[in-house]
Amino acid sequence: MQVLKFGGTSVASAENIAKSCDIGLRALENGPVVMVVSALGGTTDALIKAGRAAAEGNLAYQDILQELEQRHLTAAEELQLPPAPLDTATAVITDGFLELHRLCDGIASLQELSSRTLDRLVSYGELLSSQLVELHFHSFWLDTAWADARQLIRTNSRFGNAEVDIATTSRLVKEFQALHPGDSWIVPGFIAADAHGNTTTLGRGGSDYTAALLAAALDAEKLEIWTDVSGMMTADPRLVRSARPIARISYQEAMELSHFGAKVLYPPTIQPVMKRGIPLWIKNTFAPDDYGTLVEVAPPRAATVVQGISSIGNLTLLNLEGSGMVGIPGFSKRLFEALARERINVILITQSSSEHSICVGVNAQDAAPAQVAVDEEFATEIAAGRIEPLRPERDLAIVALVGENMKDHPGISGKLFGALGQNGVNIRAIAQGASEKNISTVIRAQDVRKAINVLHEAFFEATKKQVNLFILGPGNVGSKLLEQLARQQPHLLEKLGLQVRVVAIANSRHCLVDENGLDLTAWPEELAQASAQTLAEFKELIISRNLRNSIFVDVTANPATADIYADLLAKSVAVVACNKVAASSDYAHYAQLKSLSKEFNASYLFETNVGAALPVIGTLNDLTRSGDVVRRMEAVLSGTLNFVFNNYDGSRPFAEVVRQAQAEGYTEPDPRLDLSGTDVARKILILAREAGEVMEMADIKIEGFLPPACLEGDVEAFYAQMAAHEAHFKALYDAATSAGKRLKFVARYADGHAAVGLQQIASGHDLYDLRGKDNVVLFYTDRYVEQPLVVKGAGAGAEVTASGVFADIIRAARL
Ligand SMILES: NC(=O)C1=CN([C@@H]2O[C@H](COP(=O)(O)OP(=O)(O)OC[C@H]3O[C@@H](n4cnc5c(N)ncnc54)[C@H](O)[C@@H]3O)[C@@H](O)[C@H]2O)C=CC1
Numbered sequence: 082m083q084v085l086k087f088g089g090t091s092v093a094s095a096e097n098i099a100k101s102c103d104i105g106l107r108a109l110e111n112g113p114v115v116m117v118v119s120a121l122g123g124t125t126d127a128l129i130k131a132g133r134a135a136a137e138g139n140l141a142y143q144d145i146l147q148e149l150e151q152r153h154l155t156a157a158e159e160l161q162l163p164p165a166p167l168d169t170a171t172a173v174i175t176d177g178f179l180e181l182h183r184l185c186d187g188i189a190s191l192q193e194l195s196s197r198t199l200d201r202l203v204s205y206g207e208l209l210s211s212q213l214v215e216l217h218f219h220s221f222w223l224d225t226a227w228a229d230a231r232q233l234i235r236t237n238s239r240f241g242n243a244e245v246d247i248a249t250t251s252r253l254v255k256e257f258q259a260l261h262p263g264d265s266w267i268v269p270g271f272i273a274a275d276a277h278g279n280t281t282t283l284g285r286g287g288s289d290y291t292a293a294l295l296a297a298a299l300d301a302e303k304l305e306i307w308t309d310v311s312g313m314m315t316a317d318p319r320l321v322r323s324a325r326p327i328a329r330i331s332y333q334e335a336m337e338l339s340h341f342g343a344k345v346l347y348p349p350t351i352q353p354v355m356k357r358g359i360p361l362w363i364k365n366t367f368a369p370d371d372y373g374t375l376v377e378v379a380p381p382r383a384a385t386v387v388q389g390i391s392s393i394g395n396l397t398l399l400n401l402e403g404s405g406m407v408g409i410p411g412f413s414k415r416l417f418e419a420l421a422r423e424r425i426n427v428i429l430i431t432q433s434s435s436e437h438s439i440c441v442g443v444n445a446q447d448a449a450p451a452q453v454a455v456d457e458e459f460a461t462e463i464a465a466g467r468i469e470p471l472r473p474e475r476d477l478a479i480v481a482l483v484g485e486n487m488k489d490h491p492g493i494s495g496k497l498f499g500a501l502g503q504n505g506v507n508i509r510a511i512a513q514g515a516s517e518k519n520i521s522t523v524i525r526a527q528d529v530r531k532a533i534n535v536l537h538e539a540f541f542e543a544t545k546k547q548v549n550l551f552i553l554g555p556g557n558v559g560s561k562l563l564e565q566l567a568r569q570q571p572h573l574l575e576k577l578g579l580q581v582r583v584v585a586i587a588n589s590r591h592c593l594v595d596e597n598g599l600d601l602t603a604w605p606e607e608l609a610q611a612s613a614q615t616l617a618e619f620k621e622l623i624i625s626r627n628l629r630n631s632i633f634v635d636v637t638a639n640p641a642t643a644d645i646y647a648d649l650l651a652k653s654v655a656v657v658a659c660n661k662v663a664a665s666s667d668y669a670h671y672a673q674l675k676s677l678s679k680e681f682n683a684s685y686l687f688e689t690n691v692g693a694a695l696p697v698i699g700t701l702n703d704l705t706r707s708g709d710v711v712r713r714m715e716a717v718l719s720g721t722l723n724f725v726f727n728n729y730d731g732s733r734p735f736a737e738v739v740r741q742a743q744a745e746g747y748t749e750p751d752p753r754l755d756l757s758g759t760d761v762a763r764k765i766l767i768l769a770r771e772a773g774e775v776m777e778m779a780d781i782k783i784e785g786f787l788p789p790a791c792l793e794g795d796v797e798a799f800y801a802q803m804a805a806h807e808a809h810f811k812a813l814y815d816a817a818t819s820a821g822k823r824l825k826f827v828a829r830y831a832d833g834h835a836a837v838g839l840q841q842i843a844s845g846h847d848l849y850d851l852r853g854k855d856n857v858v859l860f861y862t863d864r865y866v867e868q869p870l871v872v873k874g875a876g877a878g879a880e881v882t883a884s885g886v887f888a889d890i891i892r893a894a895r896l
């Protein structure tokens with residue numbers, strides 16, 4: 082015998098009933114079948130709604146029933162049954178709804194809906210659907226019998242969620258089989274009867290259980306659960322787009338996954354078939370050729386250590402704590418007894434080894450009665466101050482990793498905690514059974530989507546990680562960065578397994594957002610049309626979207642932006658900045674950002690702050706992390722000034738050469754920062770700090786070369802004043818050239834002191850031969866004593882800077 086169960090969606094319409102029957106008919110090739118069917122999708126909920134309306138005296142129940150009746154009649158008509166079966170179907174449905182109307186009228190006049198009456202009411206869903214299926218099936222296969230589950234499955238009288246009397250059920254099933262040798266059966270799922278013949282039900286989802294009970298009683302060859310997905314998935318596909326079916330899984334794993342929210346299988350289903358080693362298939366009615374999931378005794382070892390990730394929402398943690406519990410036996414017993422008296426199901430338990438607290442997870446709706454029951458139980462201890470009143474913590478959820486291969490496999494919890502920690506998901510409680518098949522974490526309900534996706538990527542998608550970028554300031558550098566990202570997206574996915582999505586782009590006027598990733602070719606036009614947003618709102622947007630692997634990219638020069646880094650890092654959002662303001666702000670702020678980055682496992686990267694994309698900060702970090710000590714640095718750190726002094730020879734006005742540097746994208750948005758030496762001072766300050774020095778901007782000596790009048794007024798006044806002081810610049814040039822030297826704006830650091838200023842550099846010096854907009858840094862360290870470690874190359878320009886920001890993004894993404 083084979084038992085096939087068809088869920089609500091599989092029999093929701095005539096078309097689906099026909100598909101289900103085709104599957105049943107195909108299975109006949111291997112012998113008779115038992116088809117267990119659920120009610121037409123949505124019927125049970127509608128019947129409950131009708132019953133509740135009736136109990137409130139609300140006549141809406143009549144419309145609900147009428148609508149349901151029509152749905153069943155339409156299904157019967159559309160099945161295109163021969164005339165006699167059609168008449169039978171019509172009569173069964175009409176009679177059924179007559180009884181339902183009578184039942185609801187009774188409920189309405191009593192204004193009471195007991196769980197016993199409710200069981201009777203909802204049983205009509207399966208009674209009608211199964212008879213409809215039987216009439217259709219029978220028209221293709223005569224050796225078919227409709228079996229009333231109430232005569233097969235015996236339960237106690239706990240209406241709503243009755244317990245099955247396995248021995249009697251087994252006897253009744255065998256008796257029915259003896260009366261119908263060789264027949265196939267169509268059986269309503271979910272419903273049963275107690276010893277007095279009252280209709281009972283097996284709990285929501287109980288049709289799976291009906292099928293498993295029949296399979297066990299008949300010692301069936303296999304049990305197939307036909308549903309609307311192609312098997313048990315690695316995670317809830319509504320939360321994780323890349324979830325995929327698990328091909329083969331053990332009973333134990335399937336049980337863990339179904340208990341923890343994989344709704345494709347009603348948890349009690351596994352026990353009866355597991356006992357007899359009956360293979361259980363989960364198959365898709367709408368894609369019957371898909372492999373589905375095979376649940377069996379000993380599946381082949383899975384390729385992944387984790388088989389699935391599941392979650393249970395709506396959880397409240399109840400924390401019983403107090404010094405009076407330590408070392409005194411019996412507290413846990415009393416706690417669990419108090420909960421059991423109220424029939425409260427405990428989903429998760431943890432206890433600290435100090436025995437100072439016990440924490441249990443329960444369904445949110447059980448939290449209030451649990452609190453009353455436990456506080457009553459411990460009233461004396463609470464009054465004496467030995468323990469605290471029970472403390473509920475709401476709006477939580479469990480996310481669990483399930484898999485038998487986790488046993489004796491070190492590093493799984495580490496990976497789990499690391500992945501969640503890097504994404505700012507705080508773990509409130511943890512439970513792992515000694516069997517190591519399940520590691521459960523309790524987290525905030527609002528983090529569930531992010532957590533499951535992060536874990537799915539970590540455990541199932543070694544080749545893919547999604548990264549979400551929030552880009553502020555698409556100016557010269559920012560727009561080049563977006564161009565590079567657009568070009569490289571396929572490469573990143575293919576070569577690095579990074580799915581880089583730009584979720585938001587904002588400038589000071591508009592903010593463009595798309596959680597599924599913006600179209601990087603159309604953003605300029607779309608941004609111009611987008612609505613306005615303040616910096617604070619942009620920060621809130623990043624935090625509230627709560628997307629995994631979020632990175633904030635600051636490509637502005639705005640001083641205010643530095644103020645939002647701390648809040649973002651504290652939410653585990655990585656920060657990548659070419660904006661130098663934060664790293665050169667007060668030392669306390671710089672140090673705070675560094676320490677937040679460590680504490681919350683979120684990168685704070687600013688390689689482009691010095692030398693654009695040149696590996697200056699990275700090299701310095703490598704030296705210091707490996708124990709070297711930087712004694713001295715000498716550098717040319719301004720692309721603008723190097724370009725200007727390389728191109729100025731008096732044949733063109735100095736101001737014009739500066740304008741060219743600005744036009745070519747080497748200067749700061751405000752070029753006075755470059756010409757005044759401030760930009761270089763910021764850079765040497767950042768290098769000194771990265772070398773371990775505690776320094777402030779005020780500690781850097783700036784030896785400027787501009788006549789003071791150039792720095793009075795706005796940018797246009799600055800250009801005008803430079804033009805007016807052309808002779809000053811020419812004199813500087815002539816003095817250097819006549820001495821056979823070149824002008825370089827040099828930054829120096831040694832022994833805790835730093836200075837920047839214009840120098841005449843003689844031929845043969847390491848700084849002499851520096852072309853175009855190049856930068857150079859000479860590091861003298863304990864290891865590089867005579868010959869410095871030199872980093873040299875293009876040190877400014879939108880394209881190179883963008884590529885440096887891009888590299889920081891990749892570093893942050895792969896943390
Ligand atoms: N150009 C270069 O070679 C290098 C530049 N950098 C840094 O890159 C940064 C950007 O430079 P550019 O792209 O040349 O500047 P830019 O002026 O072309 O672009 C800045 C962008 O930021 C936006 N912005 C300004 N204030 C804003 C705010 N409050 N909110 C949102 N957006 C705001 C502007 O609308 C503009 O789109 C600067 O911090 C600069 O120091 C760093 C290394 C090299």
Ligand SMILES: N[C@@H](CC=O)C(=O)O
Binds near residue numbers: 722
């Ligand atoms: N304005 C800067 C750009 C890089 O920081 C420079 O000229 O070096």
